[in-house]
Amino acid sequence: MSGDLLGILPEIIVAALAIALLMVELGLKRERARVIVPALAAIGLVAAFAAGPLTTARTELFGGLLVVDSFTSFFRAVFLGLALIAVLVSPPYLERRGLPVAEYYAMILFSTLGAMTITLSSDLITLFLGLELMSIPVYVLAGMQRRDRFSNEAAMKYFLLGAFSSALLLYGFTWLFGIAGTTDFAAIAAAIGRAGLTSGPVLVALALITVGLGFKAAVVPFHQWTPDAYDGAPTPASAFMSVAPKAAAFAAAVRIFFGPLAPLAADWSTAFALLAVITMTAGNAVALAQRNVKRMLAYSSIAHTGYILAATAAFGADTAAAAGVLFYLAAYGLMNIGAFASLLVLDTEGTRGATLGELAGLAKRHPLAAFVFAVFLVSLTGIPPTVGFIAKVFVLQPVLDAGFTWLAVAIALNAAVAAFYYLRVVVQMYMSEPEEGAPRVVSGWIVEASLAVTAAAVVVLGIVPSTLYSWALAAAAPLFSVPR
Amino acid sequence: MLLTALVLIPALGILPILLASRSAAAVRVIAVAVTLLELAVSLLVAARFTVGEAGFQMVESVPWLPSLGVRYELGIDGISLTLLVMTTLLTFISVLYSTKVITTRVTEFMIAFLLLEIGMVGVFMALDLFLFYVFFELMLIPMYLIIGIWGGPRRVYSTLKFVLFTLAGSLLMLVAIVAVYLASGPEGGRTLSLVDLIAGRGRFSADFQVWVFLAFALAFAIKLPMFPFHTWLPDAHVEAPTAGSIILAGVMLKAGGYGFIRFALPLFPIGVQAWLPVIITLSVIGILYGAVVAMVQKDMKKLVAYSSVAHMGFVTLGIFVLNEQGMMGAVLQMLNHGIVTGGLFLFVGIQYEKTHRRLIAELGGLANRWPLYTTCFAVFTFASLGLPGLNGFVGEFLVLLGAFRFAPPTGLGGSFWGPVAALGVILAAVYMLWMFQRVMLGPVREAYAKLPDLSPIEMACAVPLVVLTVVLGVFPQPVIAVIEPSLKHVLALATDPSIQVAVR
Numbered sequence: 001m002s003g004d005l006l007g008i009l010p011e012i013i014v015a016a017l018a019i020a021l022l023m024v025e026l027g028l029k030r031e032r033a034r035v036i037v038p039a040l041a042a043i044g045l046v047a048a049f050a051a052g053p054l055t056t057a058r059t060e061l062f063g064g065l066l067v068v069d070s071f072t073s074f075f076r077a078v079f080l081g082l083a084l085i086a087v088l089v090s091p092p093y094l095e096r097r098g099l100p101v102a103e104y105y106a107m108i109l110f111s112t113l114g115a116m117t118i119t120l121s122s123d124l125i126t127l128f129l130g131l132e133l134m135s136i137p138v139y140v141l142a143g144m145q146r147r148d149r150f151s152n153e154a155a156m157k158y159f160l161l162g163a164f165s166s167a168l169l170l171y172g173f174t175w176l177f178g179i180a181g182t183t184d185f186a187a188i189a190a191a192i193g194r195a196g197l198t199s200g201p202v203l204v205a206l207a208l209i210t211v212g213l214g215f216k217a218a219v220v221p222f223h224q225w226t227p228d229a230y231d232g233a234p235t236p237a238s239a240f241m242s243v244a245p246k247a248a249a250f251a252a253a254v255r256i257f258f259g260p261l262a263p264l265a266a267d268w269s270t271a272f273a274l275l276a277v278i279t280m281t282a283g284n285a286v287a288l289a290q291r292n293v294k295r296m297l298a299y300s301s302i303a304h305t306g307y308i309l310a311a312t313a314a315f316g317a318d319t320a321a322a323a324g325v326l327f328y329l330a331a332y333g334l335m336n337i338g339a340f341a342s343l344l345v346l347d348t349e350g351t352r353g354a355t356l357g358e359l360a361g362l363a364k365r366h367p368l369a370a371f372v373f374a375v376f377l378v379s380l381t382g383i384p385p386t387v388g389f390i391a392k393v394f395v396l397q398p399v400l401d402a403g404f405t406w407l408a409v410a411i412a413l414n415a416a417v418a419a420f421y422y423l424r425v426v427v428q429m430y431m432s433e434p435e436e437g438a439p440r441v442v443s444g445w446i447v448e449a450s451l452a453v454t455a456a457a458v459v460v461l462g463i464v465p466s467t468l469y470s471w472a473l474a475a476a477a478p479l480f481s482v483p484r
Numbered sequence: 485m486l487l488t489a490l491v492l493i494p495a496l497g498i499l500p501i502l503l504a505s506r507s508a509a510a511v512r513v514i515a516v517a518v519t520l521l522e523l524a525v526s527l528l529v530a531a532r533f534t535v536g537e538a539g540f541q542m543v544e545s546v547p548w549l550p551s552l553g554v555r556y557e558l559g560i561d562g563i564s565l566t567l568l569v570m571t572t573l574l575t576f577i578s579v580l581y582s583t584k585v586i587t588t589r590v591t592e593f594m595i596a597f598l599l600l601e602i603g604m605v606g607v608f609m610a611l612d613l614f615l616f617y618v619f620f621e622l623m624l625i626p627m628y629l630i631i632g633i634w635g636g637p638r639r640v641y642s643t644l645k646f647v648l649f650t651l652a653g654s655l656l657m658l659v660a661i662v663a664v665y666l667a668s669g670p671e672g673g674r675t676l677s678l679v680d681l682i683a684g685r686g687r688f689s690a691d692f693q694v695w696v697f698l699a700f701a702l703a704f705a706i707k708l709p710m711f712p713f714h715t716w717l718p719d720a721h722v723e724a725p726t727a728g729s730i731i732l733a734g735v736m737l738k739a740g741g742y743g744f745i746r747f748a749l750p751l752f753p754i755g756v757q758a759w760l761p762v763i764i765t766l767s768v769i770g771i772l773y774g775a776v777v778a779m780v781q782k783d784m785k786k787l788v789a790y791s792s793v794a795h796m797g798f799v800t801l802g803i804f805v806l807n808e809q810g811m812m813g814a815v816l817q818m819l820n821h822g823i824v825t826g827g828l829f830l831f832v833g834i835q836y837e838k839t840h841r842r843l844i845a846e847l848g849g850l851a852n853r854w855p856l857y858t859t860c861f862a863v864f865t866f867a868s869l870g871l872p873g874l875n876g877f878v879g880e881f882l883v884l885l886g887a888f889r890f891a892p893p894t895g896l897g898g899s900f901w902g903p904v905a906a907l908g909v910i911l912a913a914v915y916m917l918w919m920f921q922r923v924m925l926g927p928v929r930e931a932y933a934k935l936p937d938l939s940p941i942e943m944a945c946a947v948p949l950v951v952l953t954v955v956l957g958v959f960p961q962p963v964i965a966v967i968e969p970s971l972k973h974v975l976a977l978a979t980d981p982s983i984q985v986a987v988r
Binding site (some may be wrong): 384430 | 640648663666
């Protein structure tokens with residue numbers, strides 16, 4: 001039993017940390033809490049990262065309810081890293097808007113805990129628990145600005161559609177349980193291998209689970225909540241929301257579709273490929289029309305869902321497909337959280353967030369923020385030498401290997417379209433003069449340092465991606481070595 | 485290590501520029517010093533180059549992405565050496581000239597230029613397809629910023645158009661590169677190293693070659709640019725600052741022609757045969773179209789830009805007639821166009837800085853006031869229209885010779901394409917001389933009668949180009965000797981699909 005507990009030490013640390021933050025704040029003055037609480041959260045996240053192994057052989061814990069393998073380790077690092085960045089860039093914004101401190105950080109930590117739980121799951125129940133624990137705190141984060149009606153709208157929409165998708169997912173899980181008579185992944189895989197898609201119930205389960213996870217990952221046509229939620233939420237929360245839940249949803253998708261549903265791969269992979277093309281094309285097309293940068297980034301994140309989904313569809317390429325998904329998620333996490341966080345240098349109090357015009361001349365008003373934002377945008381476009389480019393290659397490779405040439409061409413054309421709206425922001429920042437009445441520029445050294453380090457990571461990983469990719473490959477391996 | 489040094493010198497040069505960013509004067513001095521050092525090292529590379537060998541020399545190869553079989557592999561042969569030295573020379577001249585005319589955001593400008601130089605020298609040295617792609621794309625963002633920040637009134641539109649056109653083509657090439665990787669061998673034995681790919685090119689089926697060649701050709705045709713993908717070029721040139729125009733026309737367009745010769749031809753000989761009629765036709769259309777449109781231009785810069793479209797038509801024509809004269813002409817045309825058109829853009833820029841006029845109708849009589857300027861400009865004009873004795877003649881003559889000898893098994897042969905392409909040379913004489921006459925001759929205009937002739941820095945920029953224009957026109961043999969062995973090898977690979985051994 002103590003061995004079991006030791007195996008989930010990182011999760012225990014995060015859970016304890018979240019509860020501790022809520023209690024610590026009670027004994028602190030407001031001003032001090034604004035410094036100490038995030039500092040504690042950051043230290044705790046680093047400790048949680050240090051408490052887990054980087055790669056590990058597959059170990060079953062708690063009688064097979066949880067499993068720790070390299071896949072878990074990889075995603076632990078991704079989620080903890082993203083939470084750390086989110087924690088570090090949030091304090092000045094919370095102070096400006098007078099948002100509650102402990103609750104905010106606790107919600108980020110609880111959500112991170114849920115995301116980590118997903119990657120521990122080898123059982124439908126654990127997976128669902130993890131998904132809900134990940135989602136519910138994010139609804140709260142979206143609505144944290146109680147007096148802002150857009151924030152309210154964001155939380156309400158996100159909650160209703162999120163709850164709806166959870167219900168669909170759970171319903172799908174019950175069908176799986178009905179077919180297999182168990183919630184254990186390996187046993188389900190064996191049962192489905194016997195039943196096949198020709199059996200109606202399997203088809204229903206497959207459809208429900210696809211739709212349920214599609215909502216969480218913002219796959220078109222289940223994406224409608226995304227722009228409103230990202231736009232209305234407090235900006236640092238949007239940064240976190242746009243990356244962690246998406247990574248968690250894909251972690252869940254990979255766990256399920258590459259695990260118990262793998263025998264049906266021939267049936268779902270083409271459907272995924274079609275959804276991927278629809279998702280990236282719709283995301284990019286609508287992003288072209290956006291003037292509000294947060295909404296543009298929201299639609300662009302939908303397009304990126306499409307690219308990741310394309311790699312998921314390439315199941316036929318084995319580990320390369322899963323490694324492509326994992327690498328892309330890590331890369332996307334860095335560049336997208338960075339892009340949203342770059343907006344934090346503008347004090348857009350009382351508006352709906354920075355418009356393109358308000359970014360005009362940012363290179364003169366805040367050179368560092370403009371530069372890192374440009375780096376993130378170039379990376380999102382997929383131009384070397386950034387990690388975004390390498391990630392696209394690692395998606396294209398399995399997609400072509402699995403025989404989806406048309407999908408690879410669609411990715412290439414979409415990336416060219418996306419360049420237009422990403423580079424338009426660079427145009428505003430570098431090639432236009434500041435406008436009258438543009439929002440005040442605010443700065444804080446921790447935010448700037450975090451942005452600079454994240455941008456440096458985006459470039460360094462673009463030049464020497466080998467280590468991260470090998471890690472992703474190692475993390476993908478256990479998915480394919482489990483008996484099905 | 486010399487080739488890696490060429491990649492690293494501009495990269496490391498960024499650091500002192502950042503440290504000195506408070507003083508624009510210091511930044512300028514450092515940038516000139518760095519590009520001069522780069523030029524010196526490239527000349528050292530040329531000095532150590534063994535003339536007469538066909539294969540790649542000074543090869544450096546280190547694993548970069550082992551899981552994808554991607555290597556950091558650099559090497560040069562006669563073709564790349566020629567373009568490499570041209571690149572470092574033109575970059576040096578551009579930076580030197582920019583010290584005078586770029587007055588805003590000097591630090592950023594020089595950093596962008598050094599980043600651009602990394603991409604440009606890398607493109608001509610990369611022997612791994614992935615690495616080539618990275619350098620190919622690395623050129624994009626710096627040029628985007630150079631046009632977009634320091635360009636003319638319509639710079640934003642032009643620079644976005646430039647990036648989107650280029651990116652659309654190159655992303656499809658990326659898909660093709662990944663496809664080549666997957667087809668290069670069984671899992672675990674895959675590679676993107678050019679030499680290994682050529683050795684194993686028997687694996688590429690005819691069907692595969694046809695499609696993959698198309699994807700590569702599209703990327704290179706947009707970069708070059710070939711008619712009808714040229715529409716970004718006039719916009720980009722007109723808005724770009726002078727240094728940007730010099731590099732764009734002088735070097736970046738050559739990345740397209742070089743890509744054809746280095747990668748598309750040796751890797752996909754069957755693909756070449758399949759698309760050859762289309763490319764020849766488009767090349768000749770480009771030659772005539774570029775020339776006709778250049779004739780009616782009112783703006784000097786736009787005229788030179790359209791003349792580039794015509795000149796690049798000669799390059800693709802020369803490459804795809806698939807004989808020795810044609811391809812030699814194409815490589816020389818790339819080199820000579822870099823020098824001559826680089827010079828023309830430099831001189832249009834110099835003139836514009838003085839008079840603030842670029843419309844041909846507003847100019848006239850410059851010859852009376854600026855003898856030095858006019859002499860240099862005349863040299864470039866005559867070289868551009870292909871006057872024997874100047875370098876422009878050599879390339880175009882060889883391309884035409886090759887075109888006349890073009891004898892495909894079916895379809896129109898050299899007796900059709902040769903004379904039609906030769907019309908382009910006549911048209912070039914018309915538009916270049918007409919421009920020269922209207923700008924240089926006639927009475928002086930009051931508005932700029934008192935403006936000075938070339939300054940010492942402008943002379944320093946112009947002299948190497950003028951000298952090369954004359955020397956390469958009179959005595960091109962040394963350059964031909966450098967190029968010839970490598971070129972014959974490429975040609976053999978391109979025309980005989982059964983050859984599977986590459987020269988290491």
